[in-house]
Amino acid sequence: MRAEEKIISLLENVKEKGELQGEIARKLNLSKSTVSESLSILEEQRVIVRAEVSPKSYRVWLAKYFPQPMEGILRIGILKASEYVRVVSAGERVGAIFRVYRNGIEATKDLVHGLVDLVASPFITQAFFGVLMKNIKIFRAVAMDGSGVAYSSGNGFGCSELSTMERILRKFMKVKGIEDRIRFFNSAEDMLLELPNMKGIAVWEPYLSMISENVEYFDSVLGDFVCCSLAVNKEFVEKNEELFENFLNEYDKSKPEDGVESLAKITGFSKDLIAKSLSSYNFEVELEDLKRETEELRFGGIEEILCFY
Numbered sequence: 001m002r003a004e005e006k007i008i009s010l011l012e013n014v015k016e017k018g019e020l021q022g023e024i025a026r027k028l029n030l031s032k033s034t035v036s037e038s039l040s041i042l043e044e045q046r047v048i049v050r051a052e053v054s055p056k057s058y059r060v061w062l063a064k065y066f067p068q069p070m071e072g073i074l075r076i077g078i079l080k081a082s083e084y085v086r087v088v089s090a091g092e093r094v095g096a097i098f099r100v101y102r103n104g105i106e107a108t109k110d111l112v113h114g115l116v117d118l119v120a121s122p123f124i125t126q127a128f129f130g131v132l133m134k135n136i137k138i139f140r141a142v143a144m145d146g147s148g149v150a151y152s153s154g155n156g157f158g159c160s161e162l163s164t165m166e167r168i169l170r171k172f173m174k175v176k177g178i179e180d181r182i183r184f185f186n187s188a189e190d191m192l193l194e195l196p197n198m199k200g201i202a203v204w205e206p207y208l209s210m211i212s213e214n215v216e217y218f219d220s221v222l223g224d225f226v227c228c229s230l231a232v233n234k235e236f237v238e239k240n241e242e243l244f245e246n247f248l249n250e251y252d253k254s255k256p257e258d259g260v261e262s263l264a265k266i267t268g269f270s271k272d273l274i275a276k277s278l279s280s281y282n283f284e285v286e287l288e289d290l291k292r293e294t295e296e297l298r299f300g301g302i303e304e305i306l307c308f309y
Contacts (some may be wrong), residue, residue: 069236089259090250148217165172
């Protein structure tokens with residue numbers, strides 16, 4: 001294995017912590033000159049980032065894990081969902097680096113902390129973090145619908161926490177007159193493993209298309225709703241106004257089918273499965289749709305939950 005490959009592997013393992021340049025040489029049993037030369041090559045390729053932490057001492061990160069926005073680099077976070085075909089298509093055209101997350105809380109938290117620059121995640125999650133932290137901006141809605149309940153024969157319902165799935169599942173259960181407990185899972189894969197023991201799980205595409213049987217789509221009961229949105233770290237925009245505008249232009253002119261192959265490579269889903277699941281979404285989301293969701297989140301009829309004992 002070449003020195004550059006060894007360094008990349010080490011930095012992948014330490015992720016956001018990074019590694020001191022001197023420690024890289026010691027841990028990999030490489031000479032300081034070899035490490036310095038390899039890091040210069042990787043730095044020129046924009047694979048890694050070095051930052052001075054003290055005189056003549058540097059910490060090194062893979063660019064995708066650097067803990068703040070950088071000039072000329074766009075890092076996009078997505079969940080494993082087929083609605084992000086346009087996000088991936090536009091991101092590839094501007095040379096973005098992609099990170100795939102297990103859930104919306106992890107992805108949106110990293111956006112707030114500057115570990116990624118742009119995130120596609122549940123609208124309600126972004127609204128919560130945005131109001132609380134004040135350093136991200138929601139600038140597009142990704143799609144509407146594309147999720148539902150997969151039923152089984154156990155007890156309770158599963159969903160992801162502080163997400164569109166939780167919000168819509170609660171509305172769905174109220175309309176259907178269902179009273180049952182809700183369990184939270186860190187990923188869709190965890191829910192699928194537990195499905196045989198649950199009454200149902202609230203999950204999104206393309207997982208619903210994978211299950212196919214005993215499935216009920218939310219929009220068939222509740223009508224259209226915005227599932228995910230795009231938010232950006234404000235510091236990234238300040239440093240990369242032109243790059244951000246280029247992404248916007250590519251996104252606005254992209255079509256869902258443009259990103260099927262790329263999303264399949266990033267997520268591991270098959271192209272056929274992603275293409276099949278796209279019909280569950282409505283990608284024509286208007287500003288009024290997002291405003292309607294925003295009104296409901298303020299914060300969902302606040303009078304109903306105020307009670308001074």
